[in-house]
Amino acid sequence: MKLVVRVKLLPTPEQAVALEATLRACNEAASWLSVRAFEGGWTSRAALQVLAYAELKARGLSAQPALHVLRKVADAYTGLRANLKAGNLGRRGSKRHGKATGKPVVFRPDAAQPFDDRCLSWQLGKRTVSIWTTSGRVKGLACTGQAGQLAVLTTYRQGESDLLCQGGRWYLLATCEIPEAALNAAPDGFVGVDLGIVNIATASTGIRYSGRRLNRRRDADRRLRARLQRKGGTKSAKRRAKRHAGKEARRALVYVDPAYTSQECSRCHHVDRRNRPSQAVFACQACGFVEHADLNSSHNIAARGWWTWVRGAESQAPALTLTA
Numbered sequence: 287m288k289l290v291v292r293v294k295l296l297p298t299p300e301q302a303v304a305l306e307a308t309l310r311a312c313n314e315a316a317s318w319l320s321v322r323a324f325e326g327g328w329t330s331r332a333a334l335q336v337l338a339y340a341e342l343k344a345r346g347l348s349a350q351p352a353l354h355v356l357r358k359v360a361d362a363y364t365g366l367r368a369n370l371k372a373g374n375l376g377r378r379g380s381k382r383h384g385k386a387t388g389k390p391v392v393f394r395p396d397a398a399q400p401f402d403d404r405c406l407s408w409q410l411g412k413r414t415v416s417i418w419t420t421s422g423r424v425k426g427l428a429c430t431g432q433a434g435q436l437a438v439l440t441t442y443r444q445g446e447s448d449l450l451c452q453g454g455r456w457y458l459l460a461t462c463e464i465p466e467a468a469l470n471a472a473p474d475g476f477v478g479v480d481l482g483i484v485n486i487a488t489a490s491t492g493i494r495y496s497g498r499r500l501n502r503r504r505d506a507d508r509r510l511r512a513r514l515q516r517k518g519g520t521k522s523a524k525r526r527a528k529r530h531a532g533k534e535a536r537r538a539l540v541y542v543d544p545a546y547t548s549q550e551c552s553r554c555h556h557v558d559r560r561n562r563p564s565q566a567v568f569a570c571q572a573c574g575f576v577e578h579a580d581l582n583s584s585h586n587i588a589a590r591g592w593w594t595w596v597r598g599a600e601s602q603a604p605a606l607t608l609t610a
Contacts, residue, residue, distance in 0.1 A: 288461060289462045291436075308418075308419040308420045310396075313395050315345050320390040323359055331357055400446040401418070417449070444462065477584075488581055547590070550586050552585035554570060554573040556571065
């Protein structure tokens with residue numbers, strides 16, 4: 287699992303000037319290279335390295351920062367092509383599509399710049415970093431962060447870190463690769479959840495949720511869908527409908543067919559429509575078991591979840607040995 291840790295830098299005024307000049311130089315070089323790439327149609331990393339590596343070094347960038355500028359420009363055009371292919375920037379021939387493809391990618395002067403371990407080193411015990419700048423190596427640059435985040439950074443930091451300036455404050459965004467904990471081969475049990483109208487959710491643990499806030503959200507969503515449908519299928523309406531679609535979806539550990547769970551007795555599993563004398567009451571016609579209807583349904587869902595899980599599991603019973 288990848289986690290990005292944000293570390294705040296506390297530069298002196300002189301160090302801040304060096305960081306600002308470095309960020310500006312890298313992004314000016316990236317914008318310059320973007321124009322060259324756009325005009326020549328060369329946007330891959332390999333092509334850009336052949337095209338402009340020497341010139342980037344001549345602009346005051348050392349070897350690693352020059353390579354990062356090349357990669358940043360190549361990745362920007364790769365992302366642009368992906369968005370165009372996905373239709374996120376309109377159809378070919380549209381004004382939006384033409385605006386995206388009709389000019390080179392431009393990088394803001396304060397856009398983030400990646401640094402690797404050759405041009406950035408951490409001294410977390412001293413709460414300092416050492417970083418390359420266009421005016422030389424800046425050492426002893428103070429940094430701070432939450433103790434837990436710094437512990438994660440010490441143990442799991444891998445790869446590049448991005449230098450970023452926001453509102454006059456300086457940060458390093460460090461990528462950490464945290465191994466995911468191994469999951470148990472089989473669960474200890476299942477909690478069944480019955481979704482209804484009066485009670486939004488009833489768990490087999492006995493907890494019921496009336497869902498007043500969720501009902502208000504659902505009503506708002508229905509009103510929004512109705513307004514969008516009255517728009518007559520305009521592009522903006524379709525775009526908004528797509529953005530709001532699926533927000534009420536929920537994830538399950540195991541999908542369970544809910545058919546007849548409201549009519550099935552969770553004790554004897556007798557299924558009968560007459561088992562529901564009212565919306566809230568379950569009374570089994572076979573064994574006489576009585577319970578709240580939603581709670582009974584949730585027990586059935588939990589049981590079906592378990593059987594769905596173990597249905598494909600490998601048998602743990604010892605094999606039979608036949609002897610003559």
